[in-house]
Amino acid sequence: MADHNTSPEFDVVVIGGGPGGYVAALRAAQLQLRTALVERENLGGICLNWGCIPTKALLHTADTLRRIRHAEALGIRVGPPQVDFTQVMGRSRQVSQRLNRGVTHLLRKAGVTVLMGSAELAGKGRVEVTDTQGTKQSLKAKNTIIATGARARELPMLPFDGKRxxxxxxxxxxxxxxxxxxxxxxxxxxxxxxxxxxxxxxxxxxxxxxxxxxxxxxxxxxxxxxxxxxxxxxxxxxxxxxxxxxxxxxxxxxxxxxxxxxxxxxxxxxxxxxGLVGNVQGLGLEKTRVAVDRGCIQAGDWGQTAEPGVYAIGDVAGAPMLAHKASHEGIECVEYIAGQRSGRQPQALIPACVYSHPQSASVGQTEAQARAAGTKVRVGKFPLEGNGKAIAIDEAQGFIKTVFDDVTGQLLGAHLVGPEATELIHGFTLAGTLEATEAELMETVFPHPTLSESMHEAVLAAYGRAIHI
Structure with missing residues (x-):
């Protein structure tokens, strides 16, 4: 191990190179903080290599296959499609590898020191890194961000065996x-x-x-x-x-x-x-005041743990375990470290997306949650069968639902199911972040013909003003 007096010194050491960790490292570099990132397997983490991205590549194949099978309804006659499963899986891996190279390039361009290996907190502002050959190196870290993500939860009676x-x-x-x-x-x-x-x-x-x-x-x-x-x-x-x-x-x-x-x-x-369980093992947490509850690190505002100078973001810090939540937390954490943020951390609206067929997406409270909280609500619902674009593309199954506070007009939640639901939800997320009420949403002009018009209609429907139903 390197002598502690000659150990490289960093303002921020990030443990974990997933969408929380690598984004945090990039933001830290932007803020002129000396930054190191330690990753034990693949830059981009589970999301890029074994989660969000490759699954979407596979689901795109499934969507394309589904469209081919239904092409005759559009006046296109084709023979029964043949699937080369090896190529389907191969393309999924190629997509991940391409993005992995992209993350590597971004970190190099930003001047982030990337160390491949396992990291362990070693006390007194030090992080010990062990590479794949077993060589150890000690880093001095003014601040350490734990962004080690989560892994699939196993069932005791069905441990993963890689085959069945x-x-x-x-x-x-x-x-x-x-x-x-x-x-x-x-x-x-x-x-x-x-x-x-x-x-x-x-x-x-x-x-x-x-x-x-x-x-x-x-x-x-x-x-x-x-x-x-x-x-x-x-x-x-x-x-x-x-x-x-x-x-x-x-x-x-x-x-x-x-x-x-x-x-x-x-x-x-x-x-x-x-479900998932946080990756908290082997980090040396037992030598610190960092608290772990039900497999996740307990973190407060800006990702602060009970150990001064140690932060936790993303999946390892608990639900919702979503890549975009991790990235958002990483940026806010680094900006707090850099002195750009203070006080209480604002509560962010985190959208959730499911890319099955049909797609679904949501942000904010469900109708049941709002009512359970004792809120008097207005609910609007618009079926896609009333939307011209949805009919034109032969995907008119689904609906958009909005939930408003009846007294203040605050948008409490939005829930979409149907084509491109995951691409549309950001509109409601933005509206909620801007604290828009039904008044602003009603006055917004949506382009025609688009699926997004149904978002407008779902707002109007909550107030008895929907036009196309």
Missing amino acids: VWGYREALSAKEVPQTLAVIGAGAIGMEFASFYASLGAKVTVIEAAARVLPASDEEVSAFVQQAMAKEGIRFMTEARLVAAQVGSAGVALSVEQGADRHQIDAECVLVAV
Whole structure:
């Protein structure tokens, strides 16, 4: 190990090169802070390499395949499409590799010192880095940001084996489409992979312990998504509990309780998508005052932990575990370190997106949450079958829902399901950030013909003024 007196010194050392960590490092470099970033595997983190980005590449393939299959309705006659699964997966990896190189270039251009290896807090403002050859180096860090992300939560009875029992990594690197696939968990990850593999011909069963799929979503959105995906041939079992599992050479036998009934589900492969747990091991936290609760680091305003000079952002700091939330927190944390922010950290509106077919997206409170808080609300809902663009592109299934405070006109929440929902939600996120009321949203002119007009109509509908329904 290098002598502490000659250890390189940094204003900020970031541990973890995912969308929280590398963005924090880039912002720190912009602010002329001497910055080091330590990453043990791949720059870009899980999101870029094994999560958000490669799954969207796969889902784009699924969407294209779906359009080809329905092309005759548009007057285009084509033969049955053939899928080269190896090439599908290969392209997904190529997309990730291209973006990985992009992140590497950005960090180099910004002057960030990148160290590949594992980092551990070593006390007194020091971070110890061990590279892949076992060589140790000590860094002096005035401030340390922990951005180590999260990993898939395993089930004790179904540990990942890389063959029959998958996490998201195995689902992204499969060699062939399984004939049957069971998905445990109907959150965003489970629903996206269910959608992808079903589109490629797998017989998919989704098992969810909660009363509905996408349990964090608005109830009407959840019901619509389940109904639409069931029409695609996906079987759903809600309020279902996995009680036993037997992994064999040819597949997995699952025993599932649903009410008073017990079912056996036989599947060639099982994808376990029951949430994430923070990567807090091996960081030397036990030598500090940093507190860990249920697998996540406890962090307050600006990512501050109980250990002075140590911060935590992104997934490792708890829900919502979303890449864009991590990036946002990383920037705010660094700006606080640089003295550009002070006081209480403002609460940011964080949109959530699910890229299955149909897409869904939301921001703010659901109708049920607003009512449970005792708020008198106005709710607007506009079906896409009333939207000219949606009809023209033959994707008129879905709706947009808005929730307003009846007294103040504040936009409390917005919930979208249907084509390009994930691209449209930012409009409501921006409106909420600007503290727009129904008055400003009603006066906003939306271009025609676009799907976004339905956003306007959903606002108008909350006040009995919708034009096209």
